[in-house]
Amino acid sequence: MxxxxxxxxxxxxxxxxxxxxxxxxxxxxxxxxxxxxxxxxxxxxxxxxxxxxxxxxxxxxxxxxxxxxxxSSHRLNYWGTSIDPAGKRKESHRETPRETSANTQNINNSSNTDTTVTVSSSTIDANRETSRETYVNTHNISDPNAGPSAAASSSGTASTSREALDAASNLSSKASESTRTTLPTQFTVMTLNCRYGRADANDIIANIRKRGISVLALQEVTDELIARLTEAGLNELLPYHQFGEAKDTDNGGFNVLYSAYEPGASVPNVVSIPAADVPAITLRIADQAKMPPASTSTNGTTIRIAANPSTTTQAHPDRTITFCSAHPKSPMRGCADWSAGILGLREITKARSIAHHNIAVVMGDLNSSTDHPSFRALLKSGFKDASLTQAAGPNLTFPRWLKWPRIELDHVLFTPGVRPSQVKSFEIKDTDHLALVATLALR
Missing domain, CATH: 1.10.287 (Helix Hairpins)
Structure with missing residues (x-):
């Protein structure tokens, strides 16, 4: 024995x-x-x-x-506990230098003259004319130099993806009298894998209302689900959106982002990974509300990028948050592609604009947990996990039909600049994943 x-x-x-x-x-x-x-x-x-x-x-x-x-070592970390205290201390101190370094990095971004970027109205949603667009009005603005076609290319390099993100993150939206042009200092996000588009649209809408969702990330979406969500009233709650381009190689469906606030920029694929497109939208945050109106011309919208931002992280007049909806493939669809998809998301943290003063938030079914080395490598690139950072226990998201055992495959990741709270998973009808919500507050 x-x-x-x-x-x-x-x-x-x-x-x-x-x-x-x-x-x-x-x-x-x-x-x-x-x-x-x-x-x-x-x-x-x-x-x-x-x-x-x-x-x-x-x-x-x-x-x-x-x-x-x-x-149990990695799961213990969800309670702020670790059997490796030295490793935990190293991780807890990693964020501070990154945030404080933003001040010195901004020196490289300074100049004596403003830079003006003009976005022609003809570029707005030029590549989004698909059948599902008949259901939803869109207000997306894509950068002409790093727009959808460039970012969505399956042969695109990592540098091209970072350029697309830089362009999106540095664009400010057109001035408006609407209070929906800037994201508040505290907001709630939600992510859900919709299981081949089968998720119950009415249940999704009910939870958006109940939980006050400002930004919604969906994975495994189909045109039929978009139609049901539209009919259920999603556009009235979250009127702005960006879709990834639907492809035959998508893993279960395309990815989608919806927002209650008007994006300053958006792209259908911000980083190339061997999986469904990773759509991204960039929102201005509330401390930009006092900016003077951007000038416009008869040929399009002129967007001015601040040339000499403040030296404090919270006071950048052009500070933005870029949201991404991601869904790397499952190992069953190819182990090499699974790992490459997770590791490929690290390119988002390497974008020049994110490193300077802006924030990136990646939400979705990442088909991995803190036990997987590839996922931990993603965190080491500069991301924090909302559930892990909250330190109130894990929020297990798969499979929905079992109360136990479950694992945490869905995540809300963010670069320094926000603090998570009220991170929670909950059931949505007719899908195999639980939804995940998190309240993010600017730091």
């Missing part, structure tokens, strides 16, 4: 060690699925440890408990 229990403990330790592989090396079947199940190993291990104690096998019992702790 001692030999059997000891062997089980060693196998469990080797299993948990898979989470320590370098990012990308876990992209081989069945490793992604084994790693995803690692947080659940503590249950049988604790049972076996209790049995070992009953047999007075104290050394084996201790080994089983150690294995259970290691299996």
């Amino acid at each position: 001692t030999t059997i229990l000891g062997t089980v403990a060693i196998i469990a330790l080797l299993w948990t060690a898979l989470s320590a592989l370098p990012a990308g090396l876990e992209a081989r079947m069945p490793l992604p699925y084994m790693i995803a199940l690692t947080p659940l190993l503590w249950v049988p291990l604790v049972v076996l440890a209790a049995f070992a104690a009953w047999q007075r096998e104290w050394s084996v019992m201790s080994l089983l408990i150690v294995a259970a702790l290691f299996a």
Whole structure:
């Protein structure tokens, strides 16, 4: 019996060690699925440890408990606890230098003259004339130099994707008397995988109303779902949107963003990954409300980018938040593409504008958790996870039809500049994922 229990403990330790592989090396079947199940190993291990104690096998019992702790190590972080205190301290101090460095980085952005970018009205939604557009009025503005066709190209390089994000993040929306042109200092976002477009549209709308959602990210969307959402009144609640381009290679459907606030810019694909397009919208935030109106011309809209922003992070007159809806492929659709999709999202944090003073928020079904090395590499690139940062426990999102066991595959990620709260998962009818909401407050 001692030999059997000891062997089980060693196998469990080797299993948990898979989470320590370098990012990308876990992209081989069945490793992604084994790693995803690692947080659940503590249950049988604790049972076996209790049995070992009953047999007075104290050394084996201790080994089983150690294995259970290691299996739970990443999930313990969701309560602000870690069995690796040194690693936790390192992570907790990583954000501060990034935020404070924004002041010195902005020196490179300073000049004595303003830069003016003109967006022709003919470029507005030039590439969005699809059948689903007959249901929804759009107000998107795309940069002509890094617009939809460039960003959506499957052969686009990482630098091209970063240029698209830089263009989107640095554009300010046209002046308006409407109070819907700037995002408030605190707002709520929601993300949901719609399971091949089958999600209940009325349930989605009810939760948008109930929870006061300002920005909605949907994955696995179909034209039929867009029609049902429109009929249910989504456009009255969130009148602005950006869709990813639908392709035959999409993993379950295309990705969508809806907003209650008018975007200053948007692109259908901000970073090229081997999965559905990653649409992005850029919103101005409330501290821009005192900006003078942008000038306009008869040929289009002139958008002025601030040339010498303030030296404090919160006081940039042109500060923006760029929201992205992402859905890397599942390992079942190809392990290499699965890992490459997750790691590819790191390019968003490398955008010059994000590094300077703006914020990026990535929402979606990322088909990974903190146990996966590829996902942890994504966090190390500059993102924070809302659920992890809140430190009130995990918000498990898959599968919906089981109360236990569940894993956390859906995430709200953000670069420094916001603080999350009220992060919570909840059920939506007719889909296999739980929805995830988070309230984000500007720092």
